[in-house]
Amino acid sequence: MIYFDSAATTMQKPREVSRAVSEAIDHMASIGRGDSKASQSAADLLFNCRQAAADLFGVPSPEQVVFTFNATHGLNIAIKSLVKSGHSVLISGYEHNAVSRPLASIPGVQVRILNTPLFQPEVFLEQMRNELEQGVDVVICNHVSNVFGYILPVEEVASLCYDRGIPFLLDASQSAGTLPIHLERMHAAFVAMPGHKGLYGPQGTGLLLCGEVGEPLLYGGTGSLSFQRDMPDFLPDRLEAGTHNVAGIAGLLQGMAFVRKKGQANILRHEQSLKQMAAKGLRELPGVEVFSSPDPKVQSGVLSFRIRGHDCEEVGAYLSRHQVAIRSGFHCAPLAHQSAGTAETGTVRLSFSAFNTQQQVTRFLQILRGFYLS
Amino acid sequence: MLHYLIMCRSLTYAQRIVQSLERVGIRAWLIRSPVSVSPSGCSYSVKITQKDLSHALMILNHFQLPYLGIYIGSPEEGYREVDL
Numbered sequence: 001m002i003y004f005d006s007a008a009t010t011m012q013k014p015r016e017v018s019r020a021v022s023e024a025i026d027h028m029a030s031i032g033r034g035d036s037k038a039s040q041s042a043a044d045l046l047f048n049c050r051q052a053a054a055d056l057f058g059v060p061s062p063e064q065v066v067f068t069f070n071a072t073h074g075l076n077i078a079i080k081s082l083v084k085s086g087h088s089v090l091i092s093g094y095e096h097n098a099v100s101r102p103l104a105s106i107p108g109v110q111v112r113i114l115n116t117p118l119f120q121p122e123v124f125l126e127q128m129r130n131e132l133e134q135g136v137d138v139v140i141c142n143h144v145s146n147v148f149g150y151i152l153p154v155e156e157v158a159s160l161c162y163d164r165g166i167p168f169l170l171d172a173s174q175s176a177g178t179l180p181i182h183l184e185r186m187h188a189a190f191v192a193m194p195g196h197k198g199l200y201g202p203q204g205t206g207l208l209l210c211g212e213v214g215e216p217l218l219y220g221g222t223g224s225l226s227f228q229r230d231m232p233d234f235l236p237d238r239l240e241a242g243t244h245n246v247a248g249i250a251g252l253l254q255g256m257a258f259v260r261k262k263g264q265a266n267i268l269r270h271e272q273s274l275k276q277m278a279a280k281g282l283r284e285l286p287g288v289e290v291f292s293s294p295d296p297k298v299q300s301g302v303l304s305f306r307i308r309g310h311d312c313e314e315v316g317a318y319l320s321r322h323q324v325a326i327r328s329g330f331h332c333a334p335l336a337h338q339s340a341g342t343a344e345t346g347t348v349r350l351s352f353s354a355f356n357t358q359q360q361v362t363r364f365l366q367i368l369r370g371f372y373l374s
Numbered sequence: 375m376l377h378y379l380i381m382c383r384s385l386t387y388a389q390r391i392v393q394s395l396e397r398v399g400i401r402a403w404l405i406r407s408p409v410s411v412s413p414s415g416c417s418y419s420v421k422i423t424q425k426d427l428s429h430a431l432m433i434l435n436h437f438q439l440p441y442l443g444i445y446i447g448s449p450e451e452g453y454r455e456v457d458l
Contacts, residue, residue: 035406040404043385044389222384223416224385225415236386
């Protein structure tokens with residue numbers, strides 16, 4: 001199978017990931033619940049993973065790294081912590097439902113959407129500045145669009161927010177592991193990311209980097225302050241109730257080690273070169289509209305396209321029958337399709353990882369040529 | 375044998391303290407706090423020898439590592455808080 005759906009999850013992982021998961025299942029217990037060697041091993045593992053994430057993402061202290069089940073979980077914690085009834089929240093026009101749905105669940109929140117065209121960060125920033133002048137309580141922004149790979153100018157957004165004292169939440173679902181993220185320098189309130197995409201960990205893992213303490217989404221045992229009815233007021237315990245996904249975190253630690261060894265910039269360059277190759281090949285096919293920019297500063301290794309006169313689900317089903325895994329439709333991001341003008345049709349998305357090759361792109365293009373004959 | 379316990383508010387803080395102390399050559403052990411010194415329920419402490427206390431405190435202050443209190447004692451004789 002050719003797997004080009006890494007924006008959903010990187011299915012191909014470094015071998016060390018599954019080994020670490022297996023080792024943890026066989027030899028590790030719950031942390032903070034006992035004094036056994038198996039419990040201590042798990043505690044050491046979690047601390048090492050927090051430390052590794054803190055080093056990779058410019059987090060001042062390891063306790064500011066909170067384990068979540070995925071990016072959606074982290075975004076929900078962050079949104080419920082920052083956004084209250086009556087608030088005005090500014091979001092990009094490229095947000096995922098993991099942002100728009102939690103916002104819609106809080107009554108009395110005014111959500112303002114920055115509808116700006118693809119691959120034009122200057123236009124985005126200009127509109128952002130204008131909107132901030134109107135008064136905003138919280139800003140939430142995608143680092144990279146999961147549909148189009150559009151890299152939003154989040155460092156500038158973070159700086160605008162910091163200058164105005166506005167809390168900033170970054171959704172790094174598509175950027176963690178390829179683009180630089182530095183919590184302290186960005187002065188972000190929170191950064192949410194999955195463990196199972198660009199960090200090459202298993203599904204069921206995620207990280208929430210905390211510039212603030214935040215409000216719990218789950219309540220329960222933490223292995224600390226047992227006689228207190230309220231959740232502890234310190235991190236990470238405040239936001240981590242219940243038993244951790246120790247096996248998943250063991251895999252995540254190995255995934256992050258792989259990213260560190262390979263180098264985030266190298267992985268990004270590799271994915272972008274495959275994206276460029278695919279875009280060039282797609283443009284040569286009849287009726288194909290490709291959403292691609294030649295500028296590596298504005299697009300990561302994610303690419304959308306559509307074929308005039310053909311439903312994107314039809315293209316997706318054809319590719320699936322020929323053992324090419326891609327994703328077609330709306331990608332849980334209707335706002336992104338509205339911003340890019342593809343809300344009527346959806347798109348077919350290709351998303352690459354460190355494990356994809358040029359030969360796979362060549363083969364994919366050969367297979368897609370057959371679509372016109374089918 | 376008498377030793378000191380640096381009582382911490384969470385496992386992660388205790389782990390940070392152990393890491394910082396071991397980096398400067400101080401032997402430190404992470405333990406669950408004895409119930410007698412932990413009235414709010416479960417917590418973790420870092421155990422160090424008597425001779426290392428002043429150096430350890432210097433490190434804690436230097437790196438601004440928070441702790442809840444310092445206790446002296448042993449499992450046999452019990453623990454009492456040290457007024458620093």
